[in-house]
Amino acid sequence: MSAIIVPLLADLNDPLHDPASRIGPILLSQPPTTLTNATRYYVLSETMTGLPTLSSWLDNGIEKVIVPLSLAKEVIGILPAERLLVILDANSVSAVSDKIRSGVSGVLLKTATVDLELISSVVRFFDNREILVSLTCNKPPTTGLINDLRRRNAILVVPSAQLTLAASSPEQLNLAEAFTAPLVSDRPDGLFPTVVSSATQCDRTLGLVYSSKESIAESIISGKGVYQSRKHGLWHKGETSGSTQDVVKISVDCDTDSLQFSVVQHGSGFCHLGSASCFGSLAGLAALEQTLRLRLGSAPEGSYTKRLFENSDLLHSKVMEEADEFCRADNKGDIAFEAADLLYFVLTKCVANDVSLADIERSLDIKAKKVTRRPGNAKPQWIKPVPIQKSPIADFRMRSVDYESAPAEEKARLLKRPVLKFDEMMAKVRPIIDEVRRRGDKALIDLAATLDRAQLSETVIRSPFDIDSLPIDKNVKDAIDQAYANIKQFHAAQITNETLIVETMPGVVCSRFARPIARVGLYVPGGTAVLPSTALMLGVPAQVAGCQQILLASPPRPDGTISPEVMYVAHLVGASAVLKAGGAQAIAALAYGTESVPKVDKIFGPGNQWVTAAKMLVQNDTDALVSIDMPAGPSEVLVIADDTARPTFVAADLLSQAEHGVDSQVVLVAVNFSHNQLQQIEDEIEKQARALPRAEIVRESIGKSLIIQVSTIEEAFEFSNSYAPEHLILHLKDAKRRVDLVQNAGSVFVGPYSPESCGDYASGTNHTLPTNGYARQYSGVNTLSFQKHITSQEISKEGLDKLGPVVIRLAECEGLEAHANAVRVRLKAT
Structure with a gap:
């Protein structure tokens, strides 16, 4: 507990109310009618107040209620333990059961004289929970007594009649003096390090200063930020700059040697450089609130934020839209992304109506103090009826973002696709790939039954294919033929059969020539759509490039057949076989081969996350010795x-x-x-x-x-x-x-x-x-994708005479003498 002293006020009009509220909770005999500020109130109920009344007090924002032992026995287990204290005296401490001890957050110990040993035992019995001590005598306590109790983790409750804002006297103790009495500085100058934080920005740290007992007293009484300058004495923050502070709360750390001031900062900011904090600029919601407040008065005409401030209907629509998209989000990244959008529009409405984050936090704190709860059911207009049949299609709405006003981090998020959980996918496809490697065709047949719900007797259809028996609509066939012709013409134009020859220096001729990749595997997705077009896009350039063996792979239909349109394309492009498999199992069969599936040198084709993960996995396995076209994922x-x-x-x-x-x-x-x-x-x-x-x-x-x-x-x-x-x-x-x-x-x-x-x-x-995003570094599939380029060089005797010394010097520089020697022996032989 941060407070040093809990004043017992007679009423809310007591002049001690505001200063006392800055240093801790205030104890009342009756709750206030309404709670309008952040003051924490405890209510002392020494009569047999009923449970409904106690619950009502807590619901209305009272921090804690303090009840007699007899009443505590009735309400423990019903009221939350952290909101309940029990009244004890020296004679009743021994009557406290384990149930009572575990059902309250502490005690108010009433005693005429202070028995420090008794208090220490009570503290131990209640496991260092909140121990308040109320003296029944009419004389004010001494600062020494406050210190003794504090060292034993006990807090003194002092009636307001025994406290004063003036100098201490035999009849009254100065409030600030009582608060500062237990403070102990470990610094030679006697000052206390003081962290200043913003009460309106989630207690964000504004800076570090120093306090003296004199400056603390001044802050308590005036309610303004007053600190101790190590060079100039008392420092009334903002006295010359106008950046003043209203002190909301002063807290003491657990060692009573440093402080935290929670303040409302005015003016340009806390730092002498004019910024909000000495520790850099604001971030998160606090930064957004500040930006919106600035734009409320200065946003340029036509800007998106200006439109939102001026058009309440638009703002209402955006809040509803973003709330709907937030509800639809179903993974961590999307939920955070949609929550950020929703909070932007919600905070825009708040700022437009002069509602601050601090106001929202206070409302949350009050709601959190409620001990009685409503059922929490949604209002009828928001309850989805349980459909008797298939639910109607929901609205087809895209999320809209104003790029100019979006912060940098949101712009970065906009570039991301729907989450592709490759690590998770890799873990799922690896067992499938291992199964195909281990069991070959048997694994393909079993996986077809499990994943494709297809019963297979064979895994491969070999050419020549029975084209005449394929049930293809004539119009579809004609369309495929025309597409085949166009694609072939464009991809054939990409072929260059000429050898590149360059004489880099006299007698040194370098060349490059193309050769087709011998064996290629073409993955044609099935899944939610039949894609003969993909078979064309992969098969035609493979055919034009002159690949010796073209193997198509496509998921089988439930009857174990392949789409006739895909089979027709396989015939057109000269495929040697069609593998009846989809997903990771097809990629594994192409990469490693099975009893009936020949191993290929390169795998092409798009697919879902499973296929993409499998392609990336096999290309990194040296046992597979296979490459892929690109890590193509969802369209x-x-x-x-x-x-x-x-x-x-x-x-x-x-x-x-x-x-x-x-x-x-x-x-x-x-x-x-x-x-x-x-x-x-x-x-x-x-x-x-x-x-x-x-x-x-x-x-x-x-x-x-x-x-x-x-x-x-x-x-x-x-x-x-x-x-x-x-x-x-x-x-x-x-x-x-x-x-x-x-x-x-x-x-x-x-x-x-x-x-x-x-x-x-x-x-x-x-x-x-x-x-x-791979278009930054990859091209789409083309004819050259199915070729490899080989370089050669031919060096004459004269050419080696000129080039040889250069090579020898470089080889010697790298310490590779055998390389140098391969040139040296030739030069000597000439």
């Missing part, structure tokens, strides 16, 4: 749009990627959009999404997606290049001219009539692209 699209964009087009492009899977993410970067323009796009998303057969998947992915509001094209591309999207769509005026601003993207779709869907299927470019 994503970023659309940059200005006021020329058509809402129907933008919404359709966003939804085309959102339907891939629940872990997909779509982002709209809106350049200088009005509220009405943004609303049109959101309405279109809602309208189009509800008509989609995969609406449930879209709802999940849209809920994790973003609208980034920016002011300029340059700001839009700054975000886009940092985000490095898989697909980038430009709904911009003069979109073609803006392509020069693109630095990081998997593939770019230019103008209103270039939907991402065309690149996904048939325009000719490849749709297997880097995701999750």
